[in-house]
Amino acid sequence: MGYCTRGDIENVIAQALTSSTASTPDSLNSTSSLLNIGNVMDNNVIPQDIVDSYIRIADSQINGICSELYKTPFIEIVDVESILFSDINEYNPYIVLDKVVPLSPGDIVILYQNGLKERHKIDEQISDTVFSTVDPIRYFFLLDTRVVRVTYPNPIRWISARASAANIYDKYFSAEVSPSTSTFGDKLRELANTDLNNVLIGTIILEGQHRIGRRFLNSQLIDQYALPRGGALPKEMRQMKMK
Numbered sequence: 001m002g003y004c005t006r007g008d009i010e011n012v013i014a015q016a017l018t019s020s021t022a023s024t025p026d027s028l029n030s031t032s033s034l035l036n037i038g039n040v041m042d043n044n045v046i047p048q049d050i051v052d053s054y055i056r057i058a059d060s061q062i063n064g065i066c067s068e069l070y071k072t073p074f075i076e077i078v079d080v081e082s083i084l085f086s087d088i089n090e091y092n093p094y095i096v097l098d099k100v101v102p103l104s105p106g107d108i109v110i111l112y113q114n115g116l117k118e119r120h121k122i123d124e125q126i127s128d129t130v131f132s133t134v135d136p137i138r139y140f141f142l143l144d145t146r147v148v149r150v151t152y153p154n155p156i157r158w159i160s161a162r163a164s165a166a167n168i169y170d171k172y173f174s175a176e177v178s179p180s181t182s183t184f185g186d187k188l189r190e191l192a193n194t195d196l197n198n199v200l201i202g203t204i205i206l207e208g209q210h211r212i213g214r215r216f217l218n219s220q221l222i223d224q225y226a227l228p229r230g231g232a233l234p235k236e237m238r239q240m241k242m243k
Contacts, residue, residue: 002055003062003074003152003160007106009051012158012188013165046172051164058163062156065196070209074156076108077208080149084111085129088141095120095137095147097129103149111137112146153206155195162188 063072085098088111095109103109107122109131118141120133151157166188173182198204 002052002059004055004058004157004164005106006048006051008157008161009055009165009168012161013169046168051168054164054168055160057167058160061163062159062196066199066206069200069211070206071212074152074206074209076150076152078148078150079207082147084141084143084145084147087143088137088139088145090140093132093137094126095122095131095133097131097147100128101149103131107149108151109133109147109149111141112148113139113141153209155204156206159192159195162192166192 059073063074066072066074080101080103082097082099082101084096086092086096088095095111097103103122103125105122105124109120109122111118111120116139118137118139120135120137122131123134124132126132166185169188170182170185195204199206
């Protein structure tokens with residue numbers, strides 16, 4: 001598992017690499033959601049192993065750039081916590097929380113109950129506090145079970161997704177049109193580079209990660225790095241050129 005998923009890349013990649021046949025029903029009697037047409041990458045063109053390889057390339061680039069300030073690779077942190085409002089059993093397969101929390105499809109949640117834990121991806125938000133999961137929940141979790149969302153520190157997830165999507169787009173679409181990189185790919189890389197530059201100059205602090213900014217001192221006790229402020233770094237100083 002990388003810093004981002006295939007679903008994250010599908011959310012940011014251009015429509016040129018999607019397919020109307022990606023969600024075609026298997027038989028004439030089955031149905032399919034029309035919302036997926038044009039929003040799902042064509043598996044015949046871009047297989048999963050190619051997507052995973054580009055995610056690894058983007059993640060290694062992020063780790064290399066951020067390694068001067070943080071211990072890499074980054075680890076997941078808990079940023080949202082709640083409890084179940086109702087039991088999960090054969091009559092209720094959904095996660096029903098006791099309060100409104102900022103969960104969305106694609107987020108990873110872990111359910112904890114008396115040493116038992118189960119990890120799931122959110123599939124759909126049914127209401128403000130009711131969520132379905134991609135895979136069925138195997139165990140019965142009782143009322144007041146702890147539910148936490150785990151994620152990589154912001155904006156690492158979307159830096160990885162934008163860098164991966166930019167290079168996938170240039171490989172499969174722009175290369176068929178011209179030998180140079182596309183404007184769309186360059187824009188995604190620019191957004192990723194801007195966030196990385198903000199991390200390097202201390203504008204963005206990656207919460208929950210081990211800082212290595214100062215020698216012989218506990219970096220967790222330092223509010224911020226002794227780095228110059230006063231504007232972003234030039235874009236050419238950090239460029240994610242992954243070909």
